[in-house]
């Protein structure tokens with residue numbers, strides 16, 4: 001049995017990860033400042049601290065006696081990061097410096113850093129493979145890539161093992177669906193549940209791969225323990241189905257029996273990558289990765305979960321730091 005610290009444990013991914021690790025017999029300590037996530041995502045079996053992972057002293061105390069740190073805390077708001085770069089960098093990069101340096105002080109064995117496909121930016125070839133040089137396009141991608149580098153630097157300097165997990169767009173129960181700044185699928189579901197049309201940026205032909213949360217957590221768990229992944233960056237999630245945002249809206253409408261779909265199109269979001277899809281080859285090779293959920297099955301489970309909790313008004317809980325003619329009207333004028 002290992003003692004494991006998960007930052008961002010009230011979040012979507014962190015809470016599922018906690019459940020899997022507890023089921024495997026590990027002791028899980030979790031920290032979350034509730035910038036995102038939902039407090040009721042956290043199981044009673046987690047030793048939970050409502051604290052901030054940017055707080056170095058707090059993190060020094062929470063990493064005592066810990067074998068593995070999964071650093072999932074972040075402000076995963078890619079589009080918003082162009083307009084609120086200070087908030088996003090603080091919670092995405094600064095929180096990593098504090099967490100990893102605290103892990104060093106307490107001689108944690110391994111740090112699994114949860115990065116993002118945003119670190120790839122726009123590449124000449126698709127799908128993205130781990131050997132491509134990262135070219136992040138927005139402050140969130142920059143913060144994630146910088147956080148990878150600082151994790152690597154500190155872990156190498158002080159002899160800790162580290163692994164970088166690179167998830168794509170994840171879907172599933174427990175994802176925040178009342179945040180107007182991110183999570184395209186759950187925003188669409190919440191809008192359709194309210195009888196409203198989905199809002200799409202640009203022409204909607206931007207393409208993404210979506211991963212059901214179980215297909216991300218399985219490889220993530222293995223990254224904490226397997227010896228063959230130390231020092232690696234690995235894409236996690238399926239690579240079988242890529243869809244445009246237009247097609248995503250259509251699939252959700254069919255699954256929800258939402259008649260007369262007529263998406264509302266608004267201007268492009270500045271710096272949005274047009275095509276972003278990741279290869280799962282390295283994950284198959286090193287982690288024996290297998291996809292278990294189709295996109296439709298994953299969407300159905302997420303729809304059921306959101307329906308059960310009920311539609312909710314969107315909460316504009318993060319400040320827009322830069323408001324100008326490039327700021328999306330969805331946020332400036334609170335269209336969601």
Ligand SMILES: NC(=O)c1ccc[n+]([C@@H]2O[C@H](COP(=O)([O-])OP(=O)(O)OC[C@H]3O[C@@H](n4cnc5c(N)ncnc54)[C@H](O)[C@@H]3O)[C@@H](O)[C@H]2O)c1
Pocket residue numbers: 007008009010011012013014031032033034035036037038051052053054071072073074075076090091095114115116117166167168169170171175176
């Ligand atoms: N969901 C996705 O599609 C996706 C894709 C790629 C990468 N990721 C990465 O996976 C991780 C988890 O994402 P998620 O979708 O579960 O998001 P989430 O917002 O549901 O979870 C992140 C959690 O971190 C917490 N948090 C933020 N700043 C914090 C701080 N300073 N101290 C303590 N807690 C803090 C939030 O309150 C939230 O509960 C993030 O690092 C994210 O960047 C997510």
